[in-house]
Amino acid sequence: MQSFAEKTSVITGAGSGLGREFALLGAKRGMRLVLADVQPDALKQTEASAIALGADVLTQVCDVRHGDEVxxxxxxxxxxxxxxxxxxxxxxxxxxxxxxxxxxxDWEWVLGVNLWGVIHGVRVFTPIMLASEKSDPTFQGHIVNTASMAGLLTPPAMGVYNVSKHAVVALTETLYHDLSLIESSLGVSVLCPYFVPTGISQSESIRPSDAKPAAAATRSQQLSQAMLEKAVTAGKVSSAEVAQMTFDAIRARQFYIYSHPQALGNVERRLQDILQARNPSDPYEQAPKLRDQWRAGLRED
Known part of the structure; x- marks a missing residue:
């Protein structure tokens, strides 16, 4: 996709973080915007900012866990x-x-949003875009699925999240291959951000009532939350910068998009573990103090 002006973009999770920045950058590029989120107030804020930039905007509250809403x-x-x-x-x-x-x-909520949200997006929007491509030879389309570096690595104490994001990477790679089989020109990308300041560390505040845990958070869950918030808040690459990287990648038809290419050394180490059939490498080999902090925090009194 070489030009974004006068084209329509659908963005889920548009109320904050990367979704909001995708919307604002799309507005600056002259796109028509369809913005979705589970948070009505946050969605209205993004809408107002996009309209101020001159965009034609449609908003809809949408819980991507549910296929009928997508x-x-x-x-x-x-x-x-x-x-x-x-x-x-x-x-x-x-x-x-x-x-x-x-x-x-926990499993149903995280997989519902992170994985089923992408599954619904792919199964609903891909046929629509393929139909447009078939009827209009000039049509240009692209799908971006947000995964994570956690979709390429297996950091400890992030199991549910890791599983959801590994599945998104696999889904997106398969989508790429399947579109190639039918010789479609639709572009596909998988975005794998690392620690970027977004609202991801505040997810519990928007957990729906049907997914609320029955018991209080465990020690490991509390520690994981604190460490995630610290890492995300300290992130040096902004959501706006990642949005710019993503639009550049769309134009270049680049499949893998990384916010922090320097983290790929860890991916290479994991692949070597797999290729050499050796046990998984210590993820804290270069940060032993962090490993010690985890162990101290988890140690029974």
Whole structure:
């Protein structure tokens, strides 16, 4: 996709973080915007900012865990704008702690948003875009699925999140190959940000009532939350910068998008573990103080 002006973009998780920055950058590029989020007030803030930049905006409260709500979002977009050119399956939440302490509610909520949200986005929007491509030889479309560096690595005490993001990477790679099989020109990218200051560390504040845990957070979950918030807050690459990287990658038809390429050394180490059938490398080899902090925090009194 070489030009963004006068094209329509659908963005989930548009109320904050990367989603909001995708919307604002799209507005600056002259795009029509379809913005979705579970937080009405946050969605209105993004809408107001995008309109101030001159964008034509449609907003809809949408819980991407539910396929019928994503289908309704797509129909609203088509009714308003007639075509969909760019889709950001971006909504995401996080939950941490030792993997055996994650509850069924934790698994269902995180996989519901992070994985099923992307599944619904792909199954709903891809056929719509393929139909546009078939009817209009000049049509250009692109799908961006937000994963994470946690989709390429397996950091401790982030099991539910890791599983969801590894699945998004696999889903997106498969989508790329499947589109190639039918010789489609639709572009596909998977975004793998590292620690970027977004609202991901505040996910618990938007956890719906049907996914609330029955018991108080465990020690490992509390420690994971504190460490995640510290790491995300200290991030040096902003959401706006990642949005710019992403739009550049869309134009270049680049599949893998990294906010922190320097983290790829850890990915290479993991791949070597797999290729050499050796046990997983210590993720804290270069940060032993962090490992010691974890162990001290988890130690029984």
């Amino acid at each position: 289908e309704s979002l797509a129909q609203a977009a088509l009714s308003r704008f007639g075509a969909i050119h760019l889709v950001f399956n971006n909504a995401g939440v996080g939950a941490g702690g030792l993997i055996w302490e994650s509850t069924q509610h």
